[in-house]
Amino acid sequence: MEPELPQSYRRATLVDLLDRVLDRGLFLRADIVIAVAGIPLIGATLSLAVAGTDTMLKYGILSDWDEAIRAVPPPQRQSLLAEPSGTRTA
Amino acid sequence: MIVERENPTTASADGLYVYCVARGDGPCLLGAIGLEGKTVYGVAAGGIRAVVHDCRPEPYQSQDPHVLKGWLASHQDVVSAATQAFGTVLPMAFDMIVRGDAQTGTLAAMKGWLEQNRERFTRLLDRLASKAEYGVQVLWDRAVIAAALVEGRAPLRALRDEAMSKPRGLAHLLQQKLAKATREALEMQAQAFAQDFYARIRGCVDDVRVEPLKKGDGPGQMLLNLSCLMPEGERELGDVLDAIQALEGVTVRFTGPWPPYSFVGA
Numbered sequence: 001m002e003p004e005l006p007q008s009y010r011r012a013t014l015v016d017l018l019d020r021v022l023d024r025g026l027f028l029r030a031d032i033v034i035a036v037a038g039i040p041l042i043g044a045t046l047s048l049a050v051a052g053t054d055t056m057l058k059y060g061i062l063s064d065w066d067e068a069i070r071a072v073p074p075p076q077r078q079s080l081l082a083e084p085s086g087t088r089t090a
Numbered sequence: 091m092i093v094e095r096e097n098p099t100t101a102s103a104d105g106l107y108v109y110c111v112a113r114g115d116g117p118c119l120l121g122a123i124g125l126e127g128k129t130v131y132g133v134a135a136g137g138i139r140a141v142v143h144d145c146r147p148e149p150y151q152s153q154d155p156h157v158l159k160g161w162l163a164s165h166q167d168v169v170s171a172a173t174q175a176f177g178t179v180l181p182m183a184f185d186m187i188v189r190g191d192a193q194t195g196t197l198a199a200m201k202g203w204l205e206q207n208r209e210r211f212t213r214l215l216d217r218l219a220s221k222a223e224y225g226v227q228v229l230w231d232r233a234v235i236a237a238a239l240v241e242g243r244a245p246l247r248a249l250r251d252e253a254m255s256k257p258r259g260l261a262h263l264l265q266q267k268l269a270k271a272t273r274e275a276l277e278m279q280a281q282a283f284a285q286d287f288y289a290r291i292r293g294c295v296d297d298v299r300v301e302p303l304k305k306g307d308g309p310g311q312m313l314l315n316l317s318c319l320m321p322e323g324e325r326e327l328g329d330v331l332d333a334i335q336a337l338e339g340v341t342v343r344f345t346g347p348w349p350p351y352s353f354v355g356a
Contacts, residue, residue, distance in 0.1 A: 014159060016225055019301070020351035021162055025183035026111065028203065 105147035106133070106140070106188045106200050109168040110349070111211055112176035114139035120171055125150065125164045130171075135201035136208045141172045141179070142200070147189040169349045178219050180211060181349040214354060221296060222322045223353060224346030226331065228287050229310030232276060234339030239275045246271055284314045287334055291316060294326040299352045310341050317352035 107125065118132040120141065128143035152158055162184060169181045190199040204211070240246040249271060253264035292298050297319040303312045320327060335342045 014162075015304075016345050017162060017166055020181075020223075020348060021165055021184045023183070024351040024355065025181045026186070026354045027183055028108065028186045028188060 104189060104196060105145045106142040106196055107145045107150075108182045108186045108188060108200075109141045109143075109165060110172050110179040110181045111204070111215075112139050112141065112172055112179040113137060113212075113215055114176055118175075120168070120175060123164070123168055123171055125161050130168055133197065133200050133204070135204040138204045138208055138211050139176070140200055140204055141168065141176075142188075145187060147187065147196075149185050149187060166349075173349055178215050178221075179349060180214055180218070180354045181351050183351075218319070218350050218353060220321055221319050221350065222347030223350045224295075224318045224320065224327070224344065225348065226291060226314070226316045226318055226327075227304075227312055227343040228283070228314040228334060229312050229341045229343065230280070230283070231309055231339045231341070232311055235279060236272050236276055238338060239279060240268070240272060243275065246275065280313055283340070287314050288316070290330045290334070291318065291327065294330055295320040295324075297353060301352070313340075319350060319353050322347055 107128070109124075109130065112132075114132060115134050115137055117134070118139070120130040120132075122129050124130040124143040125145075128145065130141060130143050132139040132141055134140075150161055152161075165184050169179060172179050188196060188200045188203065190196040194202065240250055246268065249264060249268040253261045253268060256264060288298070288300070295318040299317040301315040301317055303315050305312070318327065331342050331344060334340060
């Protein structure tokens, strides 16, 4: 059975990739690298380009956790907020 | 597919674009999978290998989003291919290009960097072995949570009911008071959720980085933005995320497995 999962957590977006590839990852020592100065520009350009879009990538890095780490459908949604618990102070 | 053979490149490339660092010795070729179809190969020194392509000694720059997206996608594709070929890798940030100076050629500079960082890279590769990065973002729908809070807390519920029963002028004042109390309750709830979710997620992964919260395009407001490191296929996180996702008005975004971009820094 394939559970119906909300689109919102099924897809990695270009933004997810940008966050990682532009801001994280290993950097090189300044004296042998030449390209560090270019990164903010590329980030800014791309952030503008993807604003308002939800670009789906196709690299096998996008998945929900059921596909990615196991194969059990999630339980029914429930309301745990509706009633205050006994320990909560009013 | 890796081919063990001499590098298809001269030793005098002006620049080397670096995708990632992995374990390995000797030359290897990953093929024409780089940015703009460049041939990707390995440069090794002391048991550590950099996955690179030859380029001019200048950064990749473009104003064209399509070109940039293509480059980023290629970068990620090469890191993925290297992961398949070599196992755990240390992914580089985009646009990391090595060049030598007048005394030191580019290839020598590359190998020198690998040798100088050998211990650090070995330590990192050991720590990250067989693990992957997963992105976990928890969002909530403020309107849904606010409604649940008002319904669930007697003082707020009383304010709401009182506002409905009063004449318009007084009702307006009471509604403003309710709105303020609800905002405060939301702030508290957001903090409580973030702390609770963090603790639960932290408890079932090997390492966590707390990333800045982002403003999304959708209706949800982000409460928590984490990068998690854990063995690929580890199932416990799924149970924790299910429990969080099961809360009314709460949504979880989950991405991965990623190369460990967020776990190779200082």
